[in-house]
Amino acid sequence: MAQEREWRCGDPQQQRKWAEATTDALRVLEGKWKIVIICQLFGAKEALRFSELERRCEGVNQKMLIQQLKELEKDGIVTRTVYPQVPPKVEYALTEMGKALGPSMAELIDWAFMRRERMADELTP
Amino acid sequence: MAQEREWRCGDPQQQRKWAEATTDALRVLEGKWKIVIICQLFGAKEALRFSELERRCEGVNQKMLIQQLKELEKDGIVTRTVYPQVPPKVEYALTEMGKALGPSMAELIDWAFMRRERMADELTP
């Protein structure tokens, strides 16, 4: 949308260039749980507590979740807000840069549903 | 688009349901190079030779590329075509399921460009 897909041309030189750009940017999303985390934060439409995030990212463990959240925070994708109270409360939300991933995540979630439907179809033809 | 984003509602029960669906589907994209591979195949608009793919996925090594391609093939995302000739020629292309990831990958690539621009802006304000 923003780029009008001007990058999708046949010029090898140009392709090499955006290949580099994407590889570089995708490095931020590297890590087993990052896309899952972002999808969940995006779908929730609001900040999520650590425990809630942990519940939604099925199969993740505390250590990994914390680590990946730290990296996402460092890369400017999520914000971490601490509420000084007992019991402790920490919320995570998407930054502007993180929210900009929204369209992509939305399409990804649609794909997930489409895929699940097709998988179900194959079992009952 | 396909789902009209009907999944993006406030109902906790519903959210838990699609959280599970997405987590499950995203497992297919798990692996350090899979999204990069798909992005490159999508951007190329055509089948790519192994060596060409290797060149475009900057930083990958043969072993990893082969492994990830095998998993993607097993999960029905890419097809592998062998041309019996010397020197050997093997081409990889997206399946229908793989092409369905197009919109998401396109948005992802746009995000990559947007991010690169913003990173450059921060260095020269």
Added chain:
DNA sequence: CGGCATCCGGGATGATACTG
């Protein structure tokens, strides 16, 4: 020469117990 397999070291990931 291009595509692919195998062996091994190091770093990422996971399971569990523990703390403020």
Added chain:
DNA sequence: CAGTATCATCCCGGATGCCG
């Protein structure tokens, strides 16, 4: 509740060899 610490495991990367 939200982390930290420790140790086991597995994925990843580099090097090397094979085969048409």
